[in-house]
Amino acid sequence: MSRIEHYTAEFVESFPTPMQPGILYVSTSYSTAGHICPCGCGCEVVTKLSPVRWKVTFDGEVSLWPSVAATGLPCNSHYFITRGGIDWHRKLDVGEMVEVRAADQRAVEAQRTPAPPAPSRWWTRLWRWSDRSGR
Numbered sequence: 045m046s047r048i049e050h051y052t053a054e055f056v057e058s059f060p061t062p063m064q065p066g067i068l069y070v071s072t073s074y075s076t077a078g079h080i081c082p083c084g085c086g087c088e089v090v091t092k093l094s095p096v097r098w099k100v101t102f103d104g105e106v107s108l109w110p111s112v113a114a115t116g117l118p119c120n121s122h123y124f125i126t127r128g129g130i131d132w133h134r135k136l137d138v139g140e141m142v143e144v145r146a147a148d149q150r151a152v153e154a155q156r157t158p159a160p161p162a163p164s165r166w167w168t169r170l171w172r173w174s175d176r177s178g179r
């Protein structure tokens with residue numbers, strides 16, 4: 045398989061098996077995007093779409109942001125998909141890969157942790173009012 049130079053978006057319910065090279069599949073049902081690694085290794089790359097992970101934008105051409113560091117793949121590719129094109133970046137070294145994974149994990153954990161409940165002024169006021177009226 046040769047390098048992929050360009051991606052087009054395809055909005056799907058779930059990803060086909062196998063995925064076709066040059067297509068960035070976007071599953072709105074599962075909030076994931078999937079594509080074949082552009083380096084030519086043929087591996088499938090699945091990215092979770094969320095405020096702390098990846099986002100897909102489509103303005104006639106598809107973009108995936110931030111960069112994909114395929115740390116789980118043998119090719120270790122690192123690239124952006126910007127308006128359909130591949131923007132290659134230098135491969136990460138082992139230390140950076142560990143850091144990328146840790147940062148990703150922290151971001152996910154931060155999103156999961158529920159914010160402490162904010163005291164509701166409305167509720168406090170109502171409670172005080174009913175307390176007073178009860179006397």
Ligand SMILES: [Zn+2]
Pocket residue numbers: 081082083084085086087114117119120121
């Ligand atoms: Zn690859």
